[in-house]
Amino acid sequence: MLPQKFLSDLEVAIGVKAMITNQDDIAPYMIEQRGRFIGQTSLVVTPATTQEVSDIVKLCAEHSIGIVPQGGHTGLVSGGIPFAGDNAIVLSTSRLNKIRTIDPTNNTMVVESGCILQTIQEHAAQHDRLFPLSLGAEGSCQIGGNIATNAGGINVIRYGNTRQLVLGLEVVTPTGEIWNGLRALQKDNTGYDLKQLYIGSEGTLGIITAAVLQLFPKPKEQQTAVLAIKELEDALPLLNLAQSMLGDALTSFELLPRIGIDFSLKHGQGVVDPIEGQYDWYILMEASVAITHSNLKDLFQNYLETAFEKNWVQDGVLAQNKSQSDSFWLLRENITLCQKPEGGSIKHDISVPVSSVPAFIKTANEAVRKMIPGIRPHPFGHLGDGNIHYNLSQPIDMNKEDYLNHWEEVNRIVHDIVHSFNGSISAEHGIGRVKRDENQYYKSAVEMQLMQNIKTALDPKGIMNPGKLIPVS
Amino acid sequence: MLPQKFLSDLEVAIGVKAMITNQDDIAPYMIEQRGRFIGQTSLVVTPATTQEVSDIVKLCAEHSIGIVPQGGHTGLVSGGIPFAGDNAIVLSTSRLNKIRTIDPTNNTMVVESGCILQTIQEHAAQHDRLFPLSLGAEGSCQIGGNIATNAGGINVIRYGNTRQLVLGLEVVTPTGEIWNGLRALQKDNTGYDLKQLYIGSEGTLGIITAAVLQLFPKPKEQQTAVLAIKELEDALPLLNLAQSMLGDALTSFELLPRIGIDFSLKHGQGVVDPIEGQYDWYILMEASVAITHSNLKDLFQNYLETAFEKNWVQDGVLAQNKSQSDSFWLLRENITLCQKPEGGSIKHDISVPVSSVPAFIKTANEAVRKMIPGIRPHPFGHLGDGNIHYNLSQPIDMNKEDYLNHWEEVNRIVHDIVHSFNGSISAEHGIGRVKRDENQYYKSAVEMQLMQNIKTALDPKGIMNPGKLIPVS
Numbered sequence: 001m002l003p004q005k006f007l008s009d010l011e012v013a014i015g016v017k018a019m020i021t022n023q024d025d026i027a028p029y030m031i032e033q034r035g036r037f038i039g040q041t042s043l044v045v046t047p048a049t050t051q052e053v054s055d056i057v058k059l060c061a062e063h064s065i066g067i068v069p070q071g072g073h074t075g076l077v078s079g080g081i082p083f084a085g086d087n088a089i090v091l092s093t094s095r096l097n098k099i100r101t102i103d104p105t106n107n108t109m110v111v112e113s114g115c116i117l118q119t120i121q122e123h124a125a126q127h128d129r130l131f132p133l134s135l136g137a138e139g140s141c142q143i144g145g146n147i148a149t150n151a152g153g154i155n156v157i158r159y160g161n162t163r164q165l166v167l168g169l170e171v172v173t174p175t176g177e178i179w180n181g182l183r184a185l186q187k188d189n190t191g192y193d194l195k196q197l198y199i200g201s202e203g204t205l206g207i208i209t210a211a212v213l214q215l216f217p218k219p220k221e222q223q224t225a226v227l228a229i230k231e232l233e234d235a236l237p238l239l240n241l242a243q244s245m246l247g248d249a250l251t252s253f254e255l256l257p258r259i260g261i262d263f264s265l266k267h268g269q270g271v272v273d274p275i276e277g278q279y280d281w282y283i284l285m286e287a288s289v290a291i292t293h294s295n296l297k298d299l300f301q302n303y304l305e306t307a308f309e310k311n312w313v314q315d316g317v318l319a320q321n322k323s324q325s326d327s328f329w330l331l332r333e334n335i336t337l338c339q340k341p342e343g344g345s346i347k348h349d350i351s352v353p354v355s356s357v358p359a360f361i362k363t364a365n366e367a368v369r370k371m372i373p374g375i376r377p378h379p380f381g382h383l384g385d386g387n388i389h390y391n392l393s394q395p396i397d398m399n400k401e402d403y404l405n406h407w408e409e410v411n412r413i414v415h416d417i418v419h420s421f422n423g424s425i426s427a428e429h430g431i432g433r434v435k436r437d438e439n440q441y442y443k444s445a446v447e448m449q450l451m452q453n454i455k456t457a458l459d460p461k462g463i464m465n466p467g468k469l470i471p472v473s
Numbered sequence: 474m475l476p477q478k479f480l481s482d483l484e485v486a487i488g489v490k491a492m493i494t495n496q497d498d499i500a501p502y503m504i505e506q507r508g509r510f511i512g513q514t515s516l517v518v519t520p521a522t523t524q525e526v527s528d529i530v531k532l533c534a535e536h537s538i539g540i541v542p543q544g545g546h547t548g549l550v551s552g553g554i555p556f557a558g559d560n561a562i563v564l565s566t567s568r569l570n571k572i573r574t575i576d577p578t579n580n581t582m583v584v585e586s587g588c589i590l591q592t593i594q595e596h597a598a599q600h601d602r603l604f605p606l607s608l609g610a611e612g613s614c615q616i617g618g619n620i621a622t623n624a625g626g627i628n629v630i631r632y633g634n635t636r637q638l639v640l641g642l643e644v645v646t647p648t649g650e651i652w653n654g655l656r657a658l659q660k661d662n663t664g665y666d667l668k669q670l671y672i673g674s675e676g677t678l679g680i681i682t683a684a685v686l687q688l689f690p691k692p693k694e695q696q697t698a699v700l701a702i703k704e705l706e707d708a709l710p711l712l713n714l715a716q717s718m719l720g721d722a723l724t725s726f727e728l729l730p731r732i733g734i735d736f737s738l739k740h741g742q743g744v745v746d747p748i749e750g751q752y753d754w755y756i757l758m759e760a761s762v763a764i765t766h767s768n769l770k771d772l773f774q775n776y777l778e779t780a781f782e783k784n785w786v787q788d789g790v791l792a793q794n795k796s797q798s799d800s801f802w803l804l805r806e807n808i809t810l811c812q813k814p815e816g817g818s819i820k821h822d823i824s825v826p827v828s829s830v831p832a833f834i835k836t837a838n839e840a841v842r843k844m845i846p847g848i849r850p851h852p853f854g855h856l857g858d859g860n861i862h863y864n865l866s867q868p869i870d871m872n873k874e875d876y877l878n879h880w881e882e883v884n885r886i887v888h889d890i891v892h893s894f895n896g897s898i899s900a901e902h903g904i905g906r907v908k909r910d911e912n913q914y915y916k917s918a919v920e921m922q923l924m925q926n927i928k929t930a931l932d933p934k935g936i937m938n939p940g941k942l943i944p945v946s
Contacts, residue, residue, distance in 0.1 A: 196669030248721035457930030
């Protein structure tokens with residue numbers, strides 16, 4: 001129950017239209033994509049300006065009411081919903097959706113946090129620029145959420161994570177002050193780089209209201225290929241060869257297992273097998289350049305020839321046109337969807353050094369097979385970044401619920417192996433509520449304490465996204 | 474005067490050989506390159522292991538003694554020396570100089586903070602990799618100092634600042650604990666990105682003892698050119714054209730004024746004028762690719778042809794061989810040195826959005842000429858990053874000391890203009906002691922408070938590099 005004084009002051013500050021109190025209207029903000037938890041709150045606010053965000057936060061601070069910032073609501077770790085007992089409201093950034101400015105000469109644009117990622121991509125393209133962040137949810141996720149979770153996606157190998165694409169931020173702090181850090185500078189060594197602290201902090205240190213984004217020249221030519229490999233180990237020299245023969249043109253280097261292709265062929269719409277015959281592993285790779293009249297196709301063909309000569313590739317196909325390259329990507333995009341009809345899937349979003357990916361997959365496969373005979377490992381994803389979505393489909397003849405009951409046990413085995421490779425148990429999805437305790441189990445006490453000290457210093461009342469990422473002390 | 478108990482405990486921990494107490498031996502650690510200040514201390518310690526650093530910090534914390542970390546001692550803002558009254562010792566990282574490991578497949582290496590930058594570059598090259606950080610002091614600066622100051626240099630336009638080249642850190646915190654954040658991962662979203670806080674914090678939050686560095690494929694082909702332009706404004710479309718016609722191959726885009734070339738020809742050793750005739754402004758640009766058999770030369774020539782057609786370039790020369798490209802770079806490297814014989818120089822290290830560089834230079838030139846008639850503006854540097862070393866040589870007939878007495882007054886005028894362009898008063902050199910108060914003048918109260926809160930949270934006793942970057946409260 002929120003205090004009446006709080007509600008009436010809020011109404012004065014932002015107006016009743018920006019306050020959702022009816023549970024039917026609140027429901028969509030509470031139900032997540034993966035549906036593991038359902039949020040609970042009595043108020044969702046939808047401010048339209050940074051000043052309104054500031055007003056809301058000041059009132060919440062005064063009344064010690066928690067605030068859960070929510071963007072496009074596409075997160076996978078329950079970071080964007082309040083849990084029962086949190087005494088928290090939801091602040092939706094959906095109406096903070098203006099593209100403020102674009103400066104193509106400086107390769108920057110200033111956007112509010114509620115802008116949809118795809119809208120930003122399109123706006124940049126209209127000015128012959130690329131905003132390279134690209135991921136499955138781009139049609140509905142918001143840039144504020146991308147920044148708060150340091151989203152990854154399919155172009156990281158070339159352009160980096162969201163962190164590398166943000167030059168400046170505007171943030172409302174947990175005391176309701178507005179920090180204007182909207183600098184459009186490539187270089188600025190005038191103190192602690194505060195924006196870095198907010199990027200990836202999952203709403204626990206403040207609310208991102210706007211950002212300066214880094215743009216790039218728009219790619220003019222690209223090449224896409226699917227390669228079949230026999231041994232997973234061969235993917236490493238193949239990647240290094242691509243890095244030296246294609247240089248910065250390499251933008252994607254994705255791993256697909258045969259089982260993923262089988263699932264996609266069986267359950268996907270319009271999916272075709274790109275290569276005749278069956279191989280254990282496939283690489284989907286793409287290279288692109290911002291220049292016209294490049295020799296990218298020749299370079300790519302030389303690369304493939306060298307890879308064949310070295311015997312690192314068994315078979316391969318270079319897309320001859322846009323529709324063929326689209327069909328390769330369709331295969332990749334169907335990978336997650338097409339696991340669903342195969343029953344329960346225990347998921348991991350891990351990273352290890354790129355050089356350790358094959359060893360990690362082998363060790364983990366062996367361990368989980370030993371634990372649950374018949375389990376079907378389905379590792380796929382961003383091999384070029386060392387980031388594998390290590391998903392495990394249930395044995396064919398097992399009851400789904402029985403299988404999913406092993407979730408935490410399996411997590412522990414897989415994460416122990418990740419830890420032994422000095423890896424990360426959350427490469428791109430973040431921690432939220434789902435992985436909070438698991439994260440604490442693996443982080444050193446020194447690191448947890450440093451994080452806690454920062455949290456306490458910046459959010460002394462603990463009102464920002466309570467219970468997420470940082471354990472409640 | 475340091476307490477006897479502190480000194481005897483320290484001797485037990487690190488041995489007398491790692492303690493320099495003789496003022497003659499201490500002197501080199503106190504005298505800086507630019508010589509604006511001379512440091513003062515009674516003890517320099519030279520630990521050889523992270524554990525020794527930890528032991529030292531614990532003893533300093535116990536006795537509330539300040540610690541000034543010092544690397545290669547090449548900084549320009551007096552960030553690496555203790556001032557009289559600081560009650561601080563110097564911790565030199567020179568003996569923490571091991572390259573721990575290199576993993577060419579993962580494109581990473583792990584180095585201790587006292588490693589010389591050039592040693593790191595050479596070690597990477599031996600493994601057919603590039604560590605792209607490159608700057609004037611590379612023969613003596615240490616990577617720990619580069620990281621603590623987020624050094625820039627000549628390849629930022631392509632590879633980013635030091636921040637973008639660091640994947641993980643090992644840090645001794647102000648309480649003497651060792652934080653092992655030596656992760657060699659491209660993606661890791663498991664909490665606040667603590668390393669970002671230490672990068673660029675100038676030793677005020679802890680002591681960096683080791684780092685995981687990002688390597689790149691070694692460039693195999695490169696092209697270097699000097700172009701003469703008539704109007705400074707033409708540099709902007711010229712840069713954008715390079716970005717779209719050369720793409721990621723563009724690695725340097727440096728601005729040189731005619732006065733700089735004149736100074737270099739007059740005072741430099743072996744400097745030649747690259748282009749017949751005299752023009753107001755010159756661009757030194759370089760492009761490189763990691764691949765062999767590229768068509769970089771054709772691309773570069775197409776680029777130059779287009780630039781001529783557009784009338785953005787008056788004249789230009791593409792280096793025909795290594796020795797010609799070296800001579801172009803010699804011109805650039807002589808720029809700072811050859812200002813010295815021309816008398817006093819009031820210096821600024823500023824950045825603005827790239828699109829504002831011409832307007833900034835025009836506005837600033839006008840303002841300083843109005844203030845000191847005959848003053849000789851000499852703006853040069855990393856135009857591609859919006860980072861201009863806005864140096865001002867004295868009027869020919871003025872007394873040097875009289876001129877330099879205007880330093881702060883001129884700073885204020887120039888920095889006010891920088892501020893009006895939403896720029897930075899320290900693009901790559903940092904704040905240290907020299908710019909501390911000036912920085913505080915321009916930063917918002919909100920930002921200063923956030924920085925202060927973080928400093929207090931992580932260094933409650935205020936022993937880490939006291940008085941630098943953050944005002945002593």
